[in-house]
Amino acid sequence: MENNLKKVDIIFEVDEKVTPIDVLDKTLKRAADEIILDLIDSGLKGRGGAGFPTGLKWKFTRNEDSDVKYVICNADEGEPGTFKDREILDRVPEKIFTGIAICGYVVGAKEGYIYLRGEYNFLLKTLQRKLDIFNSQLKERNFDFTVYLKSGSGAYVCGEESALFESMEGKRGEPRNKPPYPTVAGYNSKPTVINNVETLVYTTMICHMGPEKFKALGTNDSRGxxxxxxxxxxxxxxxxxxxxxxxxxxxxxxxxxxxxxxxxxxxxxxxxxxxxxxxxxxxxxxxxxxxxxxxxxxSSRSMYNVLHDYLEFFTEESCGQCTPCRVGCQQLLKGIEAVKRGERPPAYLEDLKKLTATMKIAAKCGLGQSVGNPFNSIVDNFREEIIY
Amino acid sequence: MSRIVNQFTSHTQFTNHKQYFIKLKLEDYMSTTEVLVKELVEKNGRTRNSLMPVLQGIVQQEHYLSEEAMLFVAKELDLAAADVYGTASFYTFLDTVPRGKNIIRVCKTITCHMKGKDEIVNVLSNALKIKVGETTHDKKFTLLTANCLGWCHKGPVMLINDEVYPDLTPQKALEIVEEYAKTTH
Missing domain, CATH: 3.10.20.600 (Ubiquitin-like (UB roll))
Structure with missing residues (x-):
């Protein structure tokens, strides 16, 4: 079969002639509103998974009336099977720093943070060294903005933006109720832009190459x-x-x-x-x-084992503050074990699916709300493997 | 802290010699932790927002958060001790029980599972003569499992302290741990 898969080289591309700091220089000369329009025009949506339009996020934060605003780079990459942010942090950190600084310029923030998951602490030293250079470059340009590095301590749920703020504020990483959204009240209850690592690199690259080139990739609903x-x-x-x-x-x-x-x-x-x-x-x-x-x-893999692994993961990583998620995850795990052992009839799986529907409505954050995604898609498509 | 002090004073009633020895040790211990906490608070600032970096700094030095350490932090940051403990106990990497000088965390999530993390855990468990969650008698190693470490394309993988070791085989894992055993005193 013919292969149409199109490989792209934007994120990791290293251009000797135009460095990230050159992109910053060029961008700082432009009006903030113009940059926002470019981002909206590009169709860039958040690359962390939720997919909120990045340009709008920046615009909302810019429009907030506050002396203090923050830009945060969410580098708490904890989703099983994801490791791209680590690679970006390792190979092209300057592009991330630049994205943070551009965002700071656009929304009117003076401080930026990178929240790095504890599992990636081995990157800390190199990142801090490169960050020191970057911060001094900002100073040379009389641009009043500083990027700091914060480290997580091993909690998947802290990748959820409001839990991440709580963690940065020295608290348990328990998600907050929304609204208010981060663009209104985020870190320290101030307007905050929080973007995924990859999203920030794309903002740098859109500022570099213009929205047209980015827009030309992908489909109508999924640009780039x-x-x-x-x-x-x-x-x-x-x-x-x-x-x-x-x-x-x-x-x-x-x-x-x-x-x-x-x-x-x-x-x-x-x-x-x-x-x-x-x-x-x-x-x-x-x-x-x-x-x-x-x-x-x-086909050598048991989908029961896959689902069991995921449910164990969620049971351990649920922060425990809301009952639908805390108890729901436990009961889903116990439930499929009971069906497997024959202690519950196969029809019990339907009850468990109802439980995921409840979790989707009642859980406080994305963690509990999304447990139904793997559960239902695996149970529906591989029912025999779960039962026998 | 008072509980620990009582424990020590009751020991000191046995012999004079022992009393001298334990007193000296207790004071040494208190001072290093207290000094460490003060240094970390100085460096990170006396606000609640500094709590995580301060706790992380203590774990870096002492491998876990002792009751004393958490009480000192509470005092320095003017927080309730329960707040400090509440935050610490939320995070996997902020241990509140004593740990070895080297903490091994083997990734157990699906891809590493598929690529043989069980064999890695077994071979380390046998070599160190401890189960998952335990610490060796010489306090050199604690063996733990962890959720996804972000190396799914190079599993199985483990962290030892902050260092990462991807593409493991049981043999390779053993050699790495033996190397740590040699250099840890």
């Missing part, structure tokens, strides 16, 4: 490209920047081992797509969105 983290049963695991809106079967042709029976799109909290649906599944905001995690399972 995206960095994918490919793992599982594949002969070539790793990181690939691909155009959004690709049909899943093309992805499988390229990365599968010839025996792929299911792809988990979007990590543990994402959706499981079985082989029979490869042909009519689009990877993008119009189909199945993803923060980049693509885990491939071949």
């Amino acid at each position: 490209s995206k960095v994918f983290s490919v793992s599982g049963d594949t002969p070539k695991p790793g990181i690939y920047e691909l155009e959004l809106g690709m049909p899943l079967h093309e992805f499988v042709n390229e990365f599968g081992d010839g025996d792929a029976k299911a792809i988990q799109v979007g990590g543990a909290s994402g959706h499981c797509v079985p082989r029979k649906k490869f042909n009519d599944t689009i990877i993008g905001f119009e189909g199945i969105p993803t923060g980049g995690s693509m885990m491939i399972f071949n």
Whole structure:
């Protein structure tokens, strides 16, 4: 079969002639509103998974009337199967710093933060050294903005933006009720832009190459490209920047081992797509969105084990403050174990699906709300494997 | 803290010699932790927002957060001790029970699971003669499992303290840990 998968090189591209600081210089000469219009025009949506339009996020924060505002780079990459942010932080950190500084200029912030997950502490020293250089470059330009580095301590839920603020404020990483949204009251209850690592690099690159080039990639609903983290049963695991809106079967042709029976799109909290649906599944905001995690399972894998692994993960990582998530995760895990052992009839799976519906409505944050994604997609498509 | 002090004073009633020894040790211990907390608070600022960096700094030095350390932090940052403990106990990397000088965390999430993390855990468990969650008698190692460490394309993977070791085989994992055993005193 012909392969149409389009590989792109924007994020990791190193241009000797135009460095990130050159992009910053060029951008700081432009009006903030113009930059926002470019971002909105580019169609860039958040690359962490939720997909909120980046230009709007910046605009809302800019419009807030406050002396103190913050820009935060969410580098708490904890979704199972995702490792692209680590690679970006390692290879092109200056592009991230530049994105943060541009955002600071646009919204009128004086402080930027990178919240790095504790599991990536080995990156701290190098990042801090490069950050010191970057901060001194800002000073030379009389641009009143400083980027600081903060470290997490091993909590998946802190990737949720409001939990991340709580953690930065020295509290338990428990998500807040929304609204107010971060653009109104984020870190220290001040207007805050919080963007994923990859999103910030794309903002730098859109400022560099203009929105047209970015817009030309992808589809109407999913503009641009995206960095994918490919793992599982594949002969070539790793990181690939691909155009959004690709049909899943093309992805499988390229990365599968010839025996792929299911792809988990979007990590543990994402959706499981079985082989029979490869042909009519689009990877993008119009189909199945993803923060980049693509885990491939071949026919040697038990989907019961996969689901069990995910549920164990959520049970441990649920922050525990709201009952639907805390108890829900536990009961889903116990439930599939009971069905497997024959202590509960197969129809019990329907009750468990109702529980995920309740969690989706009643859980406070994305963690509890999305447990139903893997649960329902695996139970519906691989029912026999769960029961027998 | 008072509980610990009582514990020590009751020991000191046995012999004069022992009393001298324990007193000296207790004071040494208190002072280093207190000095460390003061230094960290000085460096990060006397606000609630500094709590995480301060706690992280203590764990870096002492491998866990002792009751004393948390009480000192509460005093220095003017917080309720329960607030400090509440925050600390939320985070996997902020241990409130004693840990070894080297903390091994083997990733157990799906891809590493598929690539053989069980064998890694077993071989380390046998070599160190401890189960997951335990610390060796010589206090050199604690063996733990962790949720996704972000190396799914290079599993199985483990962290030892802050260092990462991807693409593991049981043999490779053993050699790495043996190297740590040699250099840890």
